[in-house]
Amino acid sequence: MTKREIIECLRGRGKACLAPTDDLFAAADAARKKYCGDEVHIRGVIEFSNYCRRDCLYCGLRRSNAKLKRYRMSPDEIVRVAAGAGSVPTVVLQSGEDEHYTIRDLDRIITRIKKQTGAAITLSIGERPALEYKALRQAGADRYLLKFETSDKELFKRLKPDSSYEERMRCLEDLRKTGYQVGSGTMVGLPGQSDGILAGDILLMKKLDLDMIGIGPFIPHPDTPLKNMGVGVRHAVHLRDKGLRVIALARIVTRNAHIPATTALGTIDPNGRQKGLRCGANVIMPNLTPQKYRKLYAIYPDKICINENFSDCRGCVERLIRSLGRTIATGRGNSLKSL
């Protein structure tokens, strides 16, 4: 699809647009079935630290948010939680950009989890030097998630004042060269984001040939500078619909990337994850984080599932998958790119 065609689809009009919405979603669902099958992959997420050295304007973990109580899980605790998750085929280790954990610490955590569970390991711990990516890959990490957040350099600079777009791209390139399965993606509904920028995001996903794509709605956090940007029911409905369109278009354009129906989508709409799975998504990510930390991993407010434990979350996502007539994947859910 061309940029113009993607923009028309985002707006729900135009000849190339597969409009109305139902047709776009049906086309995305058919593409998902053709390129990824009916299996839904379960990835268990451990949010092991909410410390962050960065100051992104949209994020509740930003270092300037003095109201947030910070926590770090110890290496033993991280390994214990991962090992206690039973047969989850992928463990995602996620944190703010926290330099407290050395490469040696992370190496040991990865090695122990792999030995005890055999699960694939995805890291989502931010920007690091190429040598560190290499060391973590050698320790056994299989995948790495690093969202570019927006493909627009100006918007990136405004929202992430202490990061650089070029450095972000350098990291994604290093991850690819190091042999990771690479995930990246965008936020939908950011202040200053046009449909043209979103179309650029979708084309960048294609250009980067991503193995995994994360697409989440921007939900303003009350303790950030963007707290007044887009609140209320009308905004939530608009955001949900736009987010679903971006998922559908990402599926059509990138074909076989793994795309999760995110928890954030479930936060702005109680049926958001089901809707995501019906318009292109094929992954769901229940939370493995111990309950006492969940509400503190507050990238955005009012996150769902903060009062549940992992077995509640796992049972819930399994019922959700079956209710859609889909099957729960039993394999590790590696990249489909080589198929």
Ligand code: SF4
């Ligand atoms: S978006 Fe990531 S890097 Fe930015 S403040 Fe939040 S956790 Fe830190």
